[in-house]
Amino acid sequence: MDHWVVQFGSVFMAFFAIMNPVANTPVFLGVTRELDEAER
Amino acid sequence: MAATSVFLAFGIVAVFIIGGRAIFELFGITLPAFRIAGGILVFLVGFHLLQGQESSVHTPTTEDNERSRDAAFGVAVSPLAIPILAGPGTIATAMSYSAGTSLAEMGLTLLALLAICAITYAFFVAGESFTKFMGQNALKVVSRLMGLILAVIGTQMVIAGVSGAVRHYASS
Numbered sequence: 001m002d003h004w005v006v007q008f009g010s011v012f013m014a015f016f017a018i019m020n021p022v023a024n025t026p027v028f029l030g031v032t033r034e035l036d037e038a039e040r
Numbered sequence: 041m042a043a044t045s046v047f048l049a050f051g052i053v054a055v056f057i058i059g060g061r062a063i064f065e066l067f068g069i070t071l072p073a074f075r076i077a078g079g080i081l082v083f084l085v086g087f088h089l090l091q092g093q094e095s096s097v098h099t100p101t102t103e104d105n106e107r108s109r110d111a112a113f114g115v116a117v118s119p120l121a122i123p124i125l126a127g128p129g130t131i132a133t134a135m136s137y138s139a140g141t142s143l144a145e146m147g148l149t150l151l152a153l154l155a156i157c158a159i160t161y162a163f164f165v166a167g168e169s170f171t172k173f174m175g176q177n178a179l180k181v182v183s184r185l186m187g188l189i190l191a192v193i194g195t196q197m198v199i200a201g202v203s204g205a206v207r208h209y210a211s212s
Contacts, residue, residue, distance in 0.1 A: 007145060011137050011152040017190045018082065018129045019049075021160040022174075023183035025167045027124060031115045032041050040041045040165075 042164035044116040049125035050157040053134045057149050060135040071136070072208060075201030078132025079194045085129045086190025089183055125160065129190070136197055 032040050056063070064071065138149040163170060171179065 004144075004148065008148050008152055011149050012155060013189070014133045014137065014193050015130070015152055015156040016159075017186045017193060018085070018127075018133050019125050019156055019160060020183070020186050021156070021163040023179055023186065024124055024160070025163045026171050026176075026179060028042065028045075028120060028164045029167045029171065031119060035041060040167075 041116050041120075042161055045120035045125065046157050046161045046164065048117060048121035049130075049160075050153060052122065052126040053130055053153055054150060056131045057134045057138040057146060057153065060138050063135070070205075070208070072201040072204035074132070075136045075197045075204065077201075078129075078136050079197030079199075079201060081132050081194070082129045082197060083191050083194025085127075086187045086192075086194055089187025090191060091187075092180065092184065132197075133193070136200075 064074065134149060134153065138146045174182075
């Protein structure tokens with residue numbers, strides 16, 4: 001059980017670091033600047 | 041737009057998670073080789089983030105941006121889905137964590153990816169107020185922290201790759 005939790009945690013962290021939702025949010029806002037709220 | 045890009049990124053990476061083994065066999069490459077190459081890629085992405093630059097594999101040129109803006113559907117596919125969300129680093133990470141392991145671990149990787157995609161979607165939708173709340177400097181700090189973690193993950197992948205290769209050639 002512990003093994004799975006650790007595995008999930010490390011995979012999750014790796015994906016989080018590389019996909020980086022926090023720092024990519026401004027990028028998203030930047031490229032969708034000319035769209036209105038609904039289209040976003 | 042947010043939904044399209046996140047969904048597309050999920051689809052692409054999921055294909056690599058599920059089909060990773062088949063891709064390895066098709067090209068006759070081994071997991072250690074992929075881990076070493078992928079590790080170097082991930083390290084480079086992290087290294088550039090750490091120095092406060094945008095990584096070139098992660099960030100399309102302004103020219104690319106302009107071209108994709110012309111197409112209505114464009115920005116959701118590129119640059120958002122590829123390469124920002126599902127870049128070479130993401131694919132390398134996904135494959136090295138899932139290929140050559142059991143079905144359960146593959147499922148676990150998929151689950152982690154799904155969770156990240158959901159979080160990314162939430163961030164994108166709440167983007168405007170979130171960036172205001174965090175401020176530009178805090179975002180830069182997060183970006184650099186992630187860069188450090190990425191560089192370490194990349195190095196770890198290279199270590200796993202080298203030790204796997206050594207074990208492979210020592211036993212044969």
